[in-house]
Amino acid sequence: MKRTRAVLLGWVAAGLVASMGAACDDGDGGAQGGVNPAPPGKPWATLDEWRLFEDHARQIPAEGVVRFEVIAPLFSDYTSKHRFVWLPEGAAITYRDDGAWELPVGAIVVKTFAYPRDLRDPSAGERILETRLLVHEPSGWVPHTYVFDEAQTKAERKVAGAYIEASWIDESGATREHRYVVPTTVECQECHGKAPETRLLGVKTAQLDRPGLDGENQIERMAGLGLFVNTPSGAAVRRRFAAADDESASLELRARSYLDANCAHCHSAAGDADSKALYLDFASTDPIEDPPANWGVCKLPTSAGGATCGHVFDVVPGDADTSVMVCRMESTRGADQMPPIGRGLVDAEGVALVRAWIDAMEPAGCGN
Ligand code: HEC
Ligand code: HEC
Numbered sequence: 001m002k003r004t005r006a007v008l009l010g011w012v013a014a015g016l017v018a019s020m021g022a023a024c025d026d027g028d029g030g031a032q033g034g035v036n037p038a039p040p041g042k043p044w045a046t047l048d049e050w051r052l053f054e055d056h057a058r059q060i061p062a063e064g065v066v067r068f069e070v071i072a073p074l075f076s077d078y079t080s081k082h083r084f085v086w087l088p089e090g091a092a093i094t095y096r097d098d099g100a101w102e103l104p105v106g107a108i109v110v111k112t113f114a115y116p117r118d119l120r121d122p123s124a125g126e127r128i129l130e131t132r133l134l135v136h137e138p139s140g141w142v143p144h145t146y147v148f149d150e151a152q153t154k155a156e157r158k159v160a161g162a163y164i165e166a167s168w169i170d171e172s173g174a175t176r177e178h179r180y181v182v183p184t185t186v187e188c189q190e191c192h193g194k195a196p197e198t199r200l201l202g203v204k205t206a207q208l209d210r211p212g213l214d215g216e217n218q219i220e221r222m223a224g225l226g227l228f229v230n231t232p233s234g235a236a237v238r239r240r241f242a243a244a245d246d247e248s249a250s251l252e253l254r255a256r257s258y259l260d261a262n263c264a265h266c267h268s269a270a271g272d273a274d275s276k277a278l279y280l281d282f283a284s285t286d287p288i289e290d291p292p293a294n295w296g297v298c299k300l301p302t303s304a305g306g307a308t309c310g311h312v313f314d315v316v317p318g319d320a321d322t323s324v325m326v327c328r329m330e331s332t333r334g335a336d337q338m339p340p341i342g343r344g345l346v347d348a349e350g351v352a353l354v355r356a357w358i359d360a361m362e363p364a365g366c367g368n
Contacts, residue, residue: 034051034063034064035062035065035108036051037088037108037135038050040138041137043142043157045156046155047131047146047155047156048155052110053065056128056155057128058125059082059112064086065084065085065086066227067084067213068085068203068212069210069212069213070083070202070207070261071208071209071240071241071243072241072242072257074201074202074261075262075343075350076113076342076343077180077343078115078345079113079114080115080116080126081113081114082110082112082114083109083111083112083202085107085108085109085203087103088104088106088107091106091107092104092228092229093228095219095229095232096204097237097239098204098206100199101200101204101205103136105136105137107136108133108134108136109200111131112129114128114129115166115178116168118168119168119170119171120171128148129148129164129166130147130148131145131148132144133146134200140195140196140197141195141199142195143185143188143192143198144185145157145158145185145188158182161181161182161187162181163182164180164182165179166178178344178345180344190266190272191272191342193265199270205232205233205238205239205240206239206241220235241253241257242254244350251353251357252287254353255354255357256285256286258354259354260281260282260285262339263280264279264280264281267281268280268281269281278294278296279294280296295315296314296324297315297317298315298364298366298367299313299315300312300313301324307324307328308324309328309331309336311324312324313366315361317358317364318358318360318363319358319359320354320356320359325338326355329347329350332344
């Protein structure tokens with residue numbers, strides 16, 4: 001146990017140096033104490049009480065809190081994200097090739113949303129918006145979110161969501177404004193699943209099998225640190241997603257990774273939109289193994305009230321322009337748009353990817 005703590009500390013320190021690039025100061029002398037989990041069912045009112053961060057404004061984690069990145073992120077109105085995991089002393093993760101890893105009771109997974117203040121100047125820092133937690137209580141995973149004040153001095157727990165008027169300077173020097181929406185904790189469960197089935201979505205091999213900020217593969221590093229109960233499969237056999245902008249990967253792999261990360265939490269057997277029989281999880285979009293109708297090819301939308309944009313089929317091979325899937329990704333009209341929550345802006349790059357994928361499919365003619 002001692003050993004684990006010591007190496008963890010080493011990892012965090014290495015991660016810090018890598019992420020901050022420069023000085024790794026000791027903070028203001030307040031880094032003592034370590035993470036302070038709330039008693040089950042009694043979440044802290046402010047983020048600082050959890051003691052997950054040494055410096056929340058700069059997203060510098062506390063000792064033992066481990067940063068990670070995903071390959072294919074969920075699009076959230078162009079925010080940047082910071083993700084971390086913390087395990088109670090002596091506890092470890094059960095590695096899996098497929099599906100979410102199993103984290104021990106007591107684990108806390110953290111995801112912070114922020115806008116860089118000036119896209120031309122990283123040293124201007126970020127406007128931190130909210131820090132979300134999934135806390136593994138004995139009864140299951142419990143979601144919380146903590147919303148930051150303008151001055152970034154503290155973050156308070158909000159159950160009913162919030163709006164944040166955010167602004168930043170874009171690459172051209174123009175000021176951009178956006179009303180950012182913090183979800184309610186009921187909405188968390190529309191994607192992460194209702195209690196007691198609430199689940200992790202990104203903590204899985206296909207998403208984490210990539211270099212961390214320090215350049216080392218995250219799974220190798222975690223294994224080396226003794227964070228797993230079992231031994232992960234070798235790198236050669238692990239199946240990983242591809243980022244939307246990874247030109248070295250096939251269009252199909254990138255599009256399927258994107259759909260898994262952005263749609264499958266609802267559009268899968270485990271998800272909220274299961275009854276629509278549109279399955280967009282990575283396994284279901286396999287063009288060889290699965291009937292293409294499962295992922296929308298020449299499929300008539302089933303939802304009576306759902307939007308179709310005047311089109312007939314969810315996916316028309318070779319014709320993105322007449323595919324319902326694309327026009328719903330391009331919509332920002334509340335109920336019509338896909339995903340229906342979690343974004344207010346169109347993911348232009350994500351739409352371009354799905355368009356290219358559909359346009360590249362062999363035209364089949366859906367018989368209409
Ligand atoms: C629109 C769907 C959606 C909503 C709403 C949503 N999440 Fe998530 N969340 C995801 C997806 C997908 C991931 C994994 C991909 C990523 O991190 O980019 C994720 C990742 C996370 C993570 C990192 C651990 C993990 O599961 O990979 C935490 C913590 C988290 N969400 C908490 C919350 C909380 C708390 C709320 C509500 C305040 C919430 N989320 C609302 C889709 C959603
Ligand atoms: C928060 C849950 C949620 C997420 C995330 C989500 N959807 Fe949906 N989707 C639904 C629900 C519920 C319906 C059925 C009601 C409707 O049509 O509006 C639906 C319906 C659809 C339909 C019509 C399906 C049919 O055959 O009836 C398409 C196409 C679609 N979604 C595409 C997507 C795509 C593409 C993504 C990701 C970019 C996505 N959705 C993400 C919940 C979600």
